[in-house]
Amino acid sequence: MKALQIIEAGNIxxxxxxxxxxxxxxxxxxxxxxxxxxxxxxxxLGKNPMVKMPVVPGxxxxxxxxxxxxxxxxxxxxGMRVTVNPYTNCGTCASCRNGRVNACEFNQTLGVQRxxxxxxxxxxxxxxxxxxxDLSQKECALIEPMSVGFHAVSRAQVxxxxxxxxxxxxxxxxxxxVRASLRGARVIALDIDDEKLSLAKRLGAKEVINSKSENVIxxxxxxxxxxxxxxxxxxxxxxxxxxxxxDIVGFTGRxxxxxxxxxxxxxxTKYFVQKELDIRGSRNAMPEDFRAVIQxxxxxxxxxxxxxxxxxxxxxxxxxxxxxAENPGKVFRILVEF
Numbered sequence: 092m093k094a095l096q097i098i099e100a101g102n103i104x105x106x107x108x109x110x111x112x113x114x115x116x117x118x119x120x121x122x123x124x125x126x127x128x129x130x131x132x133x134x135x136l137g138k139n140p141m142v143k144m145p146v147v148p149g150x151x152x153x154x155x156x157x158x159x160x161x162x163x164x165x166x167x168x169x170g171m172r173v174t175v176n177p178y179t180n181c182g183t184c185a186s187c188r189n190g191r192v193n194a195c196e197f198n199q200t201l202g203v204q205r206x207x208x209x210x211x212x213x214x215x216x217x218x219x220x221x222x223x224x225d226l227s228q229k230e231c232a233l234i235e236p237m238s239v240g241f242h243a244v245s246r247a248q249v250x251x252x253x254x255x256x257x258x259x260x261x262x263x264x265x266x267x268x269v270r271a272s273l274r275g276a277r278v279i280a281l282d283i284d285d286e287k288l289s290l291a292k293r294l295g296a297k298e299v300i301n302s303k304s305e306n307v308i309x310x311x312x313x314x315x316x317x318x319x320x321x322x323x324x325x326x327x328x329x330x331x332x333x334x335x336x337x338d339i340v341g342f343t344g345r346x347x348x349x350x351x352x353x354x355x356x357x358x359x360t361k362y363f364v365q366k367e368l369d370i371r372g373s374r375n376a377m378p379e380d381f382r383a384v385i386q387x388x389x390x391x392x393x394x395x396x397x398x399x400x401x402x403x404x405x406x407x408x409x410x411x412x413x414x415x416a417e418n419p420g421k422v423f424r425i426l427v428e429f
Contacts, residue, residue, distance in 0.1 A: 092107065092108060092109070092110045092210060092211040092212055093105060093106075093107065093210065093211050093405060093429070094106050094107070094108045094147050094209060094210035094211070094405075095147060095148065095149070095209040095210070095405050095408055095427065096145050096146065096147050097134055097135055097142075097144055097145060097146055097147075097148055098144065098145045099137070099144055099145070100135070100136060100137025100144075101135065101136070101137070102409075103135055103148075103408050103409045103412065104409075105405045105406055105408075108147075108210065110211070110212050111212060111213065111214040112214065113158055113159070113160035113214045114160055114214070115160055115161045115162045116160060116161075116162045116163060116216055116217060117160040117163070117214045117215060117216055117217065118156055118158070118159055118160060118163060118167060118214070118215060118216075118217050118220050119156075119157045119158040119159075119160070119212060119213075119214045120152075120154035120155065120156060120157060120173065120175070120212065120213050120214070120215065120220070121154055121155050121156075121157040121211070121212060122152065122153075122154045122208055122209075122210060122211055122212060122213060122429045123153045123154055123155060123228045123231070123232075123428070123429060124152075124153040124228055124229055124231070124232040124402070124426045124427065124428055124429070125149040125150075125151060125152055125153070125207075125208050125209050125232065125426065125427050125429070126149070126151030126232045126233070126235075126236065126424045126425065126426055126427075127148070127149075127151075127408075127411075127412070127415070127424070127425040127426075127427065128150070128151060128236060128262070128424070129261075129419075130202070130203060131148040131149065131202060131412075132412060132415055132416060132419070134146065134148055134202075134203075135148075135412045135416075136416060138353070139203070141203050141204060142203055142204070143204075146202065146203075146206060146207070147202065147206040147207045147208075147209055147210055148202040148207050148209050149201065149202045149207035149208040149209035149427070150175075150177035150200055150201040150202045150203070150207050150208060150235060151177075151232050151233070151234075151235045151236055151424070152174055152175040152177065152201075152208045152213075152231070152232065152235070153172075153174060153223075153228045153229065153230075153231035153232040153426075154172075154173055154174070154175070154208075154213070154231070155170055155171065155172055155173065155228075156168065156169050156170060156171045156173060156220070157169065157212065159217075160214075160217075163217045164217065166222075167217065167220065167222070171222055172222070172223045172224075172225075172226065172228065172231055173220050173221055173222055173223055173231070174221050174223050174231045174232070174234045174235060174381070175201070175208065175215060175219055175220060175221065175235070176218075176219045176221060176235075176376075176378065176381060177200050177201035177202070177207070177208070177219070177235060178192075178193060178195070178198050178199075178200050178201075178375050179195065179197075179198055179199045179200075179205075180192035180193075180195035180197075180198060181195055181196070181197045184196035184197060191377075192377070193242065193374055193375040193376055193377050194372075194374045194375070198375070200375070209405070209427055209429075210429070211429050221234075221378075221381050221382075221385075223385055224385060224389060225389070226385065226388055226389065227395075229395065229399060229402075229426060230388050230393075230395055232424070232426050233262075233384075233388070233395060233398060233399075233424065234381060234384050234385060234388070235376070235381070236262040236263055236266065236424065237262065237263075237265070237266035237269070237384045237387075237388075238266065238376035238380040238381045238383075238384045239263045239266060239349065239373075239375060239376050239380075240262075240263045240264060240265065240266020240267035240268070240269070240270060240324075240326065240349070241266050241267070241269070241270040241376065241380040241383050241384055242373055242375065242376040242377060242380045243263075243266075243267050243270075243324050243326070243347045243349050243373040244267050244270040244271050244274065244324070245270075245377075245379075245380065246347050246371050246372075246373040247271075247322045247324060247345050247347045247371070248345070249270075249271050249274050249276050249322055250274060250275070250276065251274060251275025251276060252276075252321075253271075253276045253277070253321040253322050254276065254277045254278075254279065254314075254315055254318075254320050254321050254322070255267075255271040255276045255277070255278050255279070255320065255321065255322040255323075255324065256278075256279045256280075256281060256311060256320040256322070256323045256324070256336075256339055256340075257271070257278060257279070257280050257281065257291075257296070257323075257324045257326060258281045258282075258302075258323065258324065258325050258326060258327055258332045258335060258336060259281070259282060259325070259326035259327035259332065259350065260280055260281075260282040260284070260287035260288060260290065260291045260326075261287070261326065261327075261423065262398065262423050262424055263326050263349055264280075264282075264291075264324070264326035264327075265290065265291060265294055265398070265423075266384070267324045267326060267349075268280055268291050268294050268295050268296050269294050269295055269387060269393075270383070270387075271295070271322075271324075272294070272295025272296070273295070273387065276322075277297050278295055278296045278297055278298075279296065279297065279298045279299070279300060279311065279314060279320065280292070280296035280298070280299045280300070281299075281300045281301075281302050281307060281335075282299075282301065282302065283301060283302055283303035283420065284301075284420050284421070285301060286421075287420075288300075288301060290394070290397055293394060294393075294394075298314055302335070307335060307338075307339060308338050308339060311339040315341070318341050319339055319340060319341035319342075319344070320339055320340050320341055320344060321340075321341060321344050321345070322340070322344060322345045322346075322347070323336040323339055323340045323344065323345075323346045323347070324347045324349065324373075325346065325347065325348045325349060325350055326349045326350055327350045328349075328350020328351045328352050328353070329350070329352055329353075330352055330354060330355070330356045330357070332350065333348065333350075333352055333356045333358075334356065334357075334358065336348070337358060337359075337362050337363075337368070338362075340366065340368060341366070342365075342366045342367065343366065343367050343368070344366065344368060344369070345368070345369040345370075345371065346368055346369070346370045346371070347371045347372075347373050348370070348371070348372055348373065349373045397423075398423045398424055399423065399424055399425075399426055400421070400422045400423050400424060400425055401425045401426070402425075402426045402427075402428055403425060403426070403427055403428070404427070404428060405427055405429065408427060411425060
């Protein structure tokens with residue numbers, strides 16, 4: 092069967108691999124669409140230290156059930172549209188023992204620590220298969236990245252009395268904007284791209300700030316009567332956005348970090364103490380985050396077509412990734428169609 096494989100940095104090829112057979116407790120999926128995300132781009136560029144090449148990328152999955160293995164409980168049917176929870180959990184590390192399986196110490200995400208889903212068929216444990224109700228196949232591929240943003244809002248314990256600043260309006264940041272607005276919070280979106288900020292406003296942001304052309308600290312101060320944000324969600328992963336998060340959060344506020352900064356970040360740590368901040372990481376997503384995204388997409392208000400920058404065939408992957416690397420700020424999600 093056809094699969095995409097990153098052989099080495101800058102080299103991704105269509106290859107032929109064996110079609111899997113579902114073992115007991117597994118479900119064979121017919122893959123329809125898989126989203127390229129930032130981690131896949133970094134793998135292609137040789138900047139993902141967690142990946143051992145060659146690797147089949149992809150963990151944002153839209154599929155239908157092809158075959159059901161022995162021992163799978165009732166509720167799954169052939170032809171059912173599904174997405175996938177692409178993370179593993181060991182069950183015995185500190186995170187798993189505390190019920191936060193999304194942050195398992197030994198997690199292996201599809202397409203990162205193990206081969207992913209950019210192939211025509213994939214067999215996975217039934218526990219990782221998530222029925223997607225009546226969503227379209229393309230919508231199914233948007234569930235996982237949005238769930239990461241939804242999870243960050245849960246980590247921040249956002250309520251309807253909060254002002255939430257979201258730094259970065261990529262796919263994950265937009266998920267955080269949606270979830271925070273659904274919880275009744277006032278959302279301020281920050282990005283350097285006006286098109287992304289326009290979309291953020293349609294997805295629930297009350298105010299937007301172009302951090303390239305505006306004074307972010309002064310704008311947040313003006314919008315909050317000097318109180319600054321109750322919650323800041325960092326969804327970029329750069330030294331500048333990390334320090335900005337500390338600058339614009341109010342006293343006793345919460346800062347939630349999703350993005351991985353690829354270089355060291357220098358902080359004035361006195362602000363941690365003076366403001367008595369809660370600084371929290373947010374990794375992956377929990378099953379309830381997936382369910383919340385599915386419910387949101389079912390209401391029909393998401394401009395899903397605007398979130399899909401391109402739909403390509405596997406043979407177009409290398410050229411598409413090269414173009415994305417040259418202009419990363421203009422891409423939300425690229426779907427590979429199988």
